[in-house]
Amino acid sequence: MSVLAYGVAAWLLFVGLWGIVQSRNLVHLVICLAVVQAATYVLLVAIGYRVGAVAPVFAGVRLGTVAVDPVVQALCLTDVVVGTTVTALLLALVVQIHKRTGSLDPDSLRDLGE
Amino acid sequence: MTRRTRLRLFLVSAAVLAVVVLAGFGELPAFGHPGATFGTVLNALSVPQRHITDVVTAVNFTYRGVDTLAEEFIFFAAVTAVVLLLAPGDDEHADHASDAATGRWVPQTSDAVRVLALALVGPTILFGLYIVAHGHLTPGGGFQGGVVLATGVLLVYLAGEYTHLHGLYPDTVVEGIELGGASAFVVIGLIGLAVGGTFLATWGPLGQVGQLNSAGDVPLLNVSVGAEIGAGFVLILSAFLRQTIVLRRHPPSNASGSA
Numbered sequence: 507m508s509v510l511a512y513g514v515a516a517w518l519l520f521v522g523l524w525g526i527v528q529s530r531n532l533v534h535l536v537i538c539l540a541v542v543q544a545a546t547y548v549l550l551v552a553i554g555y556r557v558g559a560v561a562p563v564f565a566g567v568r569l570g571t572v573a574v575d576p577v578v579q580a581l582c583l584t585d586v587v588v589g590t591t592v593t594a595l596l597l598a599l600v601v602q603i604h605k606r607t608g609s610l611d612p613d614s615l616r617d618l619g620e
Numbered sequence: 621m622t623r624r625t626r627l628r629l630f631l632v633s634a635a636v637l638a639v640v641v642l643a644g645f646g647e648l649p650a651f652g653h654p655g656a657t658f659g660t661v662l663n664a665l666s667v668p669q670r671h672i673t674d675v676v677t678a679v680n681f682t683y684r685g686v687d688t689l690a691e692e693f694i695f696f697a698a699v700t701a702v703v704l705l706l707a708p709g710d711d712e713h714a715d716h717a718s719d720a721a722t723g724r725w726v727p728q729t730s731d732a733v734r735v736l737a738l739a740l741v742g743p744t745i746l747f748g749l750y751i752v753a754h755g756h757l758t759p760g761g762g763f764q765g766g767v768v769l770a771t772g773v774l775l776v777y778l779a780g781e782y783t784h785l786h787g788l789y790p791d792t793v794v795e796g797i798e799l800g801g802a803s804a805f806v807v808i809g810l811i812g813l814a815v816g817g818t819f820l821a822t823w824g825p826l827g828q829v830g831q832l833n834s835a836g837d838v839p840l841l842n843v844s845v846g847a848e849i850g851a852g853f854v855l856i857l858s859a860f861l862r863q864t865i866v867l868r869r870h871p872p873s874n875a876s877g878s879a
Contacts (some may be wrong), residue, residue, distance in 0.1 A: 512645045519641065525873030529632040554659060557652035562675035565758050569667050576666075576675035580684060583676065586689050587763055587849075591698035594856050599704040601863055605709075606805060608713060611653075612668055 511552035518545035532600040532610045536593060543589040547582050554578035671826040672756045672835045680761070681841045685820035689805060696802050699852040706859040730779040737779035745772040750800025754845035757833040769846065770849060770853030777861060791858065794851045801848030808837050808844065 518541055525538030554575030562566055562576035604610055649655055659675075666678040680688050748768035755761025773789065812821035827834030 509651075511651050512866070513647065516641055516645065520638070523634065523637075524628070527626060536819060548657075552651060554654060554657075555652055556654055561759070562659070563673060564663075564667050564675070565673040565760055570664070575654060575657050576662055576679050577659040577684075579676045580679035583680060583763060584687065587691060587877070588694055590825045591695050594702050594860075595698050595705075598702045598859070601860075602705055 511548070511555070514548040515545045515552065518542070518548060529612055532603060532612055533597070535612055536596045536600060539596070540589060542594050543585070543592075546585055548581045550578040550585065622651050641694060667829055670822060670835060670838070671829045672838060674756060674758055674760070676759070677755050677761050677838065677842070681756075682820070682822055682839050685809070685841075689820070689844075692802055692845060693806055695849065695852055696798070697792060699798065702856050703859050704865055706821035708862075710806065725749075734779045737775045739780075741772050741775045744767060744775060748850070750843055753832065753839065755842040756838045757830060757832070762842040762847075763840070763849055766846040766849025766851075767853060769850035770857065771817050774857055777857070783857065789854060789858070791855070792807075794854050794858075797856065798848050798851035801844045801846070804847070805841060808840055834870065 522538045522540075522545065525541065526535055529535040530537060552579070556572060558595030559572045559574045562573040562579065562610050564571070565574075569575075602612070602614070607614055658772060662683060663675055665673045666672050669680050670682055672678040672682070748771070750763045750765075751760035751768055752762055752765030755765070756774070809820040812823050813819045815821065815823040822836040824836035824840075825833075826836050833839070
């Protein structure tokens, strides 16, 4: 079980990187970057997990009940917000690239300097 | 660089990265047994000290509030960049709104989708406001609620009412709300500095634990973040929607003629 949680994080990291390297479409490439980012969510939440603990919300839960780590969950929230905006920003760049070059193939980007 | 060389280069670097990642994972606490952490302390302190039952919100808006301020401005900068990048170019003009995708057939929005989307607008916005307002009690808060609020606006687009949508939410008003939300966070932080001696120090009546009007300034912070995130997402959405729906490139002959 221990191996599985961290293994999923590592798998997402490498499968996302593989997708970025092999990508033939810029939209696909941006989504692959989002997959890489998803690895950080899994890793953060896995680090904070505690066996048999409740969520760090004490509404209707007795104070002192063992809860999972709230700090990594807060970091995860930051991560999600930043990840979303990065995706939006990159997709806006993709829209402009498509307008200028008429292509979504990352390999065609080498012509931009000309 | 050919695809083959690139792939080889990637496989070599990925192997190196894999070694580093595995070595790093080896040092992590065993899954499910993190030991005593900073989080353990905060779980015990949040309710008695801040009257906040959702400890994640307590971390984001009080103990680690300055980070959230930075995060808010990352979001602010990204929204500005998206709007700038997608601004109409010199060779583009606004056409009357029609959902035209080049080279593929666009089906008419069915009546079922229209009715369902319009019926969900009200409940979605109410739900968003609920999530924003209860951030200090249950999971939720400005970030999550703000996104739900923006979804309400997206539903209007799904209902096929783009032209009405743009009439309802002029960009200047939405930009004003976004700016207001971002500034309010700083102002609330500065009041904390004046009253409590540190930036973003909790101020205002702490109230009774579990009540909506408790936790001092934290609900205000959530409302300011909710306004910024909601308005920011509406700006991003309308910038992208404008690309597909309103903006058309001039035909080449026309462009050279007007240039």
